[in-house]
Amino acid sequence: MAQAYMTETGNGGSEPEPSRSGLRRRLADLRRDRGIWRRGLVTAGLAALVSLVMIFHADLPNDVGNLGSLTETFLPWLGLAVPVLLVTAVIRKSATALISILLTAAVWANLFGGLVTDKSGGGGNLMVVTHNVDADNADPRGTAESVAGSGAEVLALTELKAGAVPVYEKALAGVYKYHAVEGTVGVWSKYPLSSSAPVDIKMGWTRAMRTTVDTAHGRVAVFVAHLPSVRVKLNAGFTANQRDNSADALGAALASEPLKKVVLLGDLNGTMNDRALSEVTSQMRSTQGAAGDGFGFSWPAGFPMARIDQIMVRGITPDASWTLPRTGSDHLPVAARMTVKD
Numbered sequence: 001m002a003q004a005y006m007t008e009t010g011n012g013g014s015e016p017e018p019s020r021s022g023l024r025r026r027l028a029d030l031r032r033d034r035g036i037w038r039r040g041l042v043t044a045g046l047a048a049l050v051s052l053v054m055i056f057h058a059d060l061p062n063d064v065g066n067l068g069s070l071t072e073t074f075l076p077w078l079g080l081a082v083p084v085l086l087v088t089a090v091i092r093k094s095a096t097a098l099i100s101i102l103l104t105a106a107v108w109a110n111l112f113g114g115l116v117t118d119k120s121g122g123g124g125n126l127m128v129v130t131h132n133v134d135a136d137n138a139d140p141r142g143t144a145e146s147v148a149g150s151g152a153e154v155l156a157l158t159e160l161k162a163g164a165v166p167v168y169e170k171a172l173a174g175v176y177k178y179h180a181v182e183g184t185v186g187v188w189s190k191y192p193l194s195s196s197a198p199v200d201i202k203m204g205w206t207r208a209m210r211t212t213v214d215t216a217h218g219r220v221a222v223f224v225a226h227l228p229s230v231r232v233k234l235n236a237g238f239t240a241n242q243r244d245n246s247a248d249a250l251g252a253a254l255a256s257e258p259l260k261k262v263v264l265l266g267d268l269n270g271t272m273n274d275r276a277l278s279e280v281t282s283q284m285r286s287t288q289g290a291a292g293d294g295f296g297f298s299w300p301a302g303f304p305m306a307r308i309d310q311i312m313v314r315g316i317t318p319d320a321s322w323t324l325p326r327t328g329s330d331h332l333p334v335a336a337r338m339t340v341k342d
Helices: 018-032 039-056 069-075 076-092 095-116 140-148 162-172 241-255 275-281 289-293
Strands: 126-132 154-158 178-180 185-189 193-198 210-216 218-226 232-234 238-241 262-267 309-314 317-323 334-337
Touching: 039 076, 039 095, 039 126, 069 076, 126 140, 126 218, 126 262, 126 309, 140 154, 140 162, 140 193, 154 218, 154 262, 162 185, 162 238, 178 193, 178 275, 185 193, 185 210, 185 218, 185 241, 193 309, 210 241, 238 309, 241 275, 289 309, 289 317, 309 317, 309 334
Parallel strands: 126 154, 218 262
Antiparallel strands: 126 334, 154 185, 178 185, 193 210, 210 218, 232 238, 262 309, 317 334
16 A cells, blocks of 8 residues: 555655756756846836836926926835736746845835834823815715814814805804804814914915914914815826915925924825925924834825825924824825923
C-alpha cells in the first residue's frame, strides 16, 4: 500500500514538491529573460510622470485653466494609478515598471499616508460643526435637527437661503440660545456671542462673517466663510479667479484679527493642497490634517471626492476631526473637537 503514495524516479528517489520546483523554474526563467528590463517602459514612464506631478504639483502653472489648482484639488486620487499600473507591470512581467510603480507608491505614502491613519484622540473642551446646508435643500428642518444632534457647542451654517433662515432659527432655538446671521452665513452657539459683523471677501454681497464666542475657557474669534464656487469648463479649464480673490481677502481679515484664539469654519471651495488658499492656510492649522480620522472628504455628499469644507484653528489645539452623516445637503457636515486653554 505504501507504494501507492510514492512517485518513483529513475534513480529510485521521489520528485521534489511540485510547488517548490515550479517556483524555482519560474525564477530561473525570469533570470534568463533579458526582456524583463526592456518591457513595460511606457508603464514605467507613466508611473514616473505621476510621481513627478505629486512631488512638483506646486510648480504646475495656473496660467492655463488654473491647471495647478485643479490638480491640487484632487491630488490624493493620483494614488489610484498605483494599482492600475501595478496590474499592467505584472502582466507585462516588467521589473522596470515594477520598480517605478513602487517608487510612486512611496511618494504617495509620504504625502498622504499621514491622512490615512486615525490621528484623532479624546479630550477637548469645545466641539464645533460646519455645514453647507445647500440653498436648494428640500428639508432644512431635518438638516438643522441632524447637525444640532451632534452635540456641538458652536455651529456654523453656510449657503443659507433667506427664506429658509426662519426655519433654521426655529429648529435650532431649543439647542442654541445665541445666534447671528450675516447674509448667507450664520453662527449658532450655546455660548454668548458679541461683535458679530460681516467680513468683506470682495463678492458684492455677504458670504462671510466674524463673531466673538465667549466660551467657558475664554473668548474665541470665530470666522465663517463661504468662498465663491469654482467651475471646470472645457473651454476655460478650472475657473477660480473670484474664489482666489476672496481667499486673499479672507486671509487679510484673519491676519488682522486681534484675538489669539481663532477658529475658521466654512466652505472654502478648495482643499488644503490648493495653492490659491495659501493666504488662509499659511496662518491657520487644519483640524483634519492634525487630528483627522482619514481624508474626511466632504463633497459631493453622495460620493465625496474632496475636502472643501474646512475647520481651521489658530492658538487652539485640535483633538479630533470627522464628517457627520449626510443630510438634505449636497455637502457632508464636518465636526471637530478642540482644546481652548484658559
